[in-house]
Amino acid sequence: MDEVDEPSIGSRDRGPDSSPSIASPTAEPARAERVSDPSDAFQALGNEIRMGILDTMLERTDGEGPSRVSFSALFEASDVDTSAGFAYHLEQLVGPYLHQYDDGYELTYAGERIGRTIATGTYTHRVDRPPVELEESCPFCGRQDLEARSADNVVTISCDDCGRSLLRLGVPPVGIGGHGDEFPAAFDRYHRHRLGLAADGVCPDCSGDVSGRLVTPSTTVADELPSEYDDHVQAEFSCHGCGIELRCPVTLAVLDHPSVVSFYHEHGEDVSERPIWNVGHEWTETTLSEEPLAVRVVTELEGDVLALYVDEHASVVDVQRSSADE
Known part of the structure; x- marks a missing residue:
């Protein structure tokens, strides 16, 4: 099942020309053979x-x-x-x-x-799980009422207090039933891996070519967002092979960027340990341009600031840092 729009705040993408080519100029094109209907x-x-x-x-x-x-x-x-x-x-x-x-x-x-x-039981089993309470607070209302639940092999992360859905994703039955009460952590790693592949230009389902772009949220997602997020923008990754589309907050699209990883490492933190449904309140997103769309993503730790500038293709085109000592 494809990922659906996620209104959570808090994955890096590649532009059309940013993926390195490993084929030589004289390499023969791939030969496709249809073996059956x-x-x-x-x-x-x-x-x-x-x-x-x-x-x-x-x-x-x-x-x-x-x-x-x-x-x-x-x-x-x-x-x-x-x-x-x-x-x-x-x-x-x-x-x-x-x-x-x-x-x-x-x-x-x-x-x-x-x-x-x-x-894995994808075609033969259905797993429904009662809610599992999460330790993280809701990025919207701040209450510690987040829970993960599964219905018909679809995991939803939502807030029981404000009623907002932060994340919804289909997962093979074995991925839900095979991890016990630790399935939310496994779900986090699974989704983070899928977003990372898509942001690197590779489809997590079929390995096809993926392109990214910035988009405004769908009406359904926009209705979920508080009024202060009226100018919210999402990163969208589309596969040219199987047609899958993944959407996520722009912040999630830059989490694996080397500048982000090193910035958190220098402050004694591992950004991969932040669950994707709440990567921290220190993150902010600002829309810089609407035609074309461009976004600045900023995170701040101990007075040090890291800013990443993301263009219309959901690619990081510039990185700036400032220190609290400056």
């Missing part, structure tokens, strides 16, 4: 025996890459009575999900990906 590919999965084959193949795949498994080993691991019947089901997976060789079979990338996605 989507309808055929998904139809091949609609059988319990075939799903069992993928599961067996996953068990034989280790960290060094896919392992080749013989026909006899796969057949013995199944509940099929005849080898002829088993061979038919195995053949349906060859192409999109399995490579066939003289001495056995290997998972394709798609085979391993679909197998592991099914193992």
Whole structure:
């Protein structure tokens, strides 16, 4: 599920020309091959025996890459009575999900990906969790009434006092149910990682090319914000491959910037330990221009000030520092 607009205050982006190229000028372009129609590919999965084959193949795949498994080993691991019947089901997976060789079979990338996605319960399980109280205060009303809850595999961080939703994100069921009461911390790292990838120009879902820009909040988000945030601007990251869109406060888009990391480190703090639903009240955002949009993000620690200037592509174009001793 895609991330939705997040009104919390408090991820760095890249402009269209800021990602380094690692290909040589004479490199040949990638060659794309269509191995099956989507309808055929998904139809091949609609059988319990075939799903069992993928599961067996996953068990034989280790960290060094896919392992080749013989026909006899796969057949013995199944509940099929005849080898002829088993061979038919195995053949349906060859192409999109399995490579066939003289001495056995290997998972394709798609085979391993679909197998592991099914193992997480994404397509088969739903996890609902009662609210878990969070230690951080609400960045809007200041009350310590923040809570994290899950409904239909979607985690929401909200304030029980002012009723505002700070963050909402779909998470695979195993990510919600597999961490116990620590799932809010795991959720924070998961979302921070996704934003970091998108800000670096790589889609967290499909690895496609991502571009960023500054946008005004949607009506739904604007209605959630207090009046003092009427000029609030968000960073939006869009994938040109799968079409996913992620939006976040501009502050979250610069958290991984080297100047921010070093600034907090010099003051004996690790900015990654700040949960993304409240990275600290020392952060402020100011819209400098509307055509095109430009924002100044400022943080202050012990009288020292760090200012980052973010352009319309959600890229940091300038950094300024001032010391309390100056």
